[in-house]
Amino acid sequence: MLQIFNSLSRQKEAFQPIVPGQVRMYVCGMTVYDYCHIGHARVMVVFDVVVRWLKASGFAVTYVRNITDIDDKIIRRAQENGEHFNDLTARFIQAMHEDLAALSILPPTHEPRATAAMADIIAMIQVLIEKGFAYAGTSGDVYYAVSRFARYGTLANKRLEDLRAGARIEVEEAKNDPLDFVLWKAAKPGEPGWDSPWGQGRPGWHIECSAMSTRCLGEHFDIHGGGMDLKFPHHENEIAQSEAASGHRYVNVWMHNGFVQVNEEKMSKSLGNFFTVREVLRRYQPEVVRLFILSSHYRGPLNYADENFNHAKASLNRLYTALRGLPVVDSSVEDAWFSRFRAAMDDDFNTPEALAVLFDLAREINRLRSEDEGNAARLGANLRYLGGLLGLLQCDPELFLKGSPTPQNNQHVTGNLAGILDDVAGVTETTGLAETAIDRLLAQRSAARKSKDWVEADKIRDQLQVAGIVLEDTPNGTIWRRG
Template identity: 55%
Template sequence: MLQIYNTLTKQKAPFMPLVEGRINMYVCGITVYDYCHIGHARVMVCFDVITRYLRSRGWDVNYIRNITDVDDKIIKRASENSESVEQLTERMIDAMHEDEDALSVLRPSQEPKATAHIDEIIALISTLVEKDFAYPASNGDVYYRVEKFAEYGKLTNQNVEELRSGSRVEIDEAKESPLDFVLWKAVKPGEVSWESPWGAGRPGWHIECSAMSKCCLGDTFDIHGGGPDLPFPHHENEIAQSEAANGCTYANYWMHAGPVRVNSEKMSKSLGNFFTIRDVLEKYNPEVVRFFLARVHYRSYIDYSEDSLKEARVMLERFYQALNGVAACEFSSEDAISAGINDFEQRFIDAMDDDFNTPKAISILFEMVNELNKYKKASNASAAAVAHKIAELGGVLGILQQSPDAFLKGDDKEGELSAEGIEVLIQQRVTAKANKNYAESDRIRDELASQGVILKDSREGTTWFREG
């Protein structure tokens, strides 16, 4: 049975859906004011793997991931760029989709935008005001009364008394309590705004997700996910808003991806260790980046470093080298059984059913690689059966979907020896060996090796791949 670690209960538990066979999942998306960074990629890949696996097991997954397209940072950046909020956000949404496509991240079932749900946001705030969980303030904003919601802090074990004592009251603050947070912001000169019962303004960040999840999934849904920085205050505030307004549980399971650190330090622009997805993809094959992100358990932190990415490349090379040269022949269920595929597959499923344990699942794929290398020497049918299953299970993780030749040889990059040039040198080496000019043959091999091109000789001829 599928077990999921629930951030709310702090333990793993069997997953019990609201509707048999169907999973409604909401994941907090990106505030689209800049290019996505490697931390965003972590969350994208984590929940993409989760969705792929659940669908592979027959679940009907309705995966919603929102887009925040109105926000203080967006307004500030649009002003700095001398462009409209809409121009900036549409450009950044396109860039986000390009990054996702490069990393083989499937699009969510729906991608609601905050600006397309203003009516629903206003309606939700109105309900909270009517129930006395929110109040219009003298500055034109509308705030949520945190202390009226008795269970505030239950997701992160925060105590309201401790939060109050640790907070600072700002001068001229219009809030009743320093803990109260904004639901509706009064318009400032030059800002984008919408009309509301409390005057022109725009939504606060937290209320957007409560409104969009309610619109797409209803008052209660199965799984709510997000990044490591969201449990407090964003997800605490979502719970407070939604459960006060709707009078029922907001989400039954909470899942959070772990953080990305850079050489063991927190990633931050101020430290100069901040990398956009585009920065990383300029240097590394997208599948290497995806594998690097997927091979660590989704709740654990990832240490981003050159060495970690090189290690991921080497591991993927091992997969593709094993798959390379396997004849595409017919195989029977008996071939699969004799190769032990059913056992491998069940162990893979057991690993993923245990809170999506990708490290264990990948270790099982490596065991299958060892078997494949044995069968490549003895049985074409068994080798084909194992190779097929490795690629199939790899697809559940969003990897191993390229042809081995394409991955191992890669695309020609600026400053690298072209594939055509490599083939010319290999042919020159073949000629040198035929003429028993072994010194020249070794020289060519060494020249190619110095440029990261590794040769592999066999009775069928010479193949090559790029190292790293």
């Protein structure tokens, strides 16, 4: 049975959906004022794999991932650029979709936007005011009264008195308690705003997710996910708002992925140590990025370092090398390999252990290849299937090993995906020598070998090796891959 670590109880729990056979899951998405960085990619890949495994386990999954398309950062960036905030967000929503498609991240069932959910947001705020959990300040802002919610701090394991000790009220704020947080912000001159009972304004960040999740999934659903940095205060505030409004439990299971670190510091835009997905894809194929992310358990830290990406690249090369040249046959997944894989994934989505199964399977394929090609091909089909559950091994082995980043037979590939991958392939450091140049050198080497000019043949091999091209001489000729 699937076990998931619940951040609320701080332990693994047997997963029991509210409605048998169905899973409703919400994950906090992007605030779209800039390009996605690798920290965002981790969240997206982690929960993409969660969805893939839930579906493979027989659940019907409704997956909601929101877009925050109005907030202070968006307004500030649009003002700096001298453009309408809608133009800014439209551009970065398109860029986000391109990045996610490049990483083979499946689209969610629903992708609500804050600007399209104003009626739901305003309605929830009105309910909170009527129930005494919120109030309008003298500044025109509306605040949530944290002291009215007895369970505040449960998710983050924090006590009100400890939180209050370090809190303070800013000069421009008109709230009753330093811990109270804004639900509705009055619009300042020149800022975008929406009509409300409290005047022109826009929602606070926390109320957006409460309103959008309950609109799409109901007032009580199965799983809520996001980065560890969202546990407090964002998710804590979501619980307070949603449960105060509905009068009952909001979410059964809370999942949080760990930080991406650079030199043992959290990667973030505020620290200036972040790398965009597009920058990373100029150096590494998309599946290498996925494997890098999945090589660490989702709850632990993930260290951004060239050696870790290079290790992921070498590991993926091993898997594709095992598949290279095998005939494509139907998989027979209900075997010992699948049982091991399932045990790993059912243990709180333990992708490092699941990957270990793939590498063991690749070793067995290599062992069998020369003595039992039929069995090797069957295991190769299993390897492709299990890799696919992680969003890996979706490329033609020959193309992947020669540096092509494009997945094959990918149902959610769009025209935009082709564009971004073409752009990436044109500048990627891993592309190196063009295929035509490699083929020309291989032909020269083959001619040298036929004439027994071993010095020239070795010289060409060394030249290719320096360019990152690995050769393998087989009875059927020389094959190559990028190292």
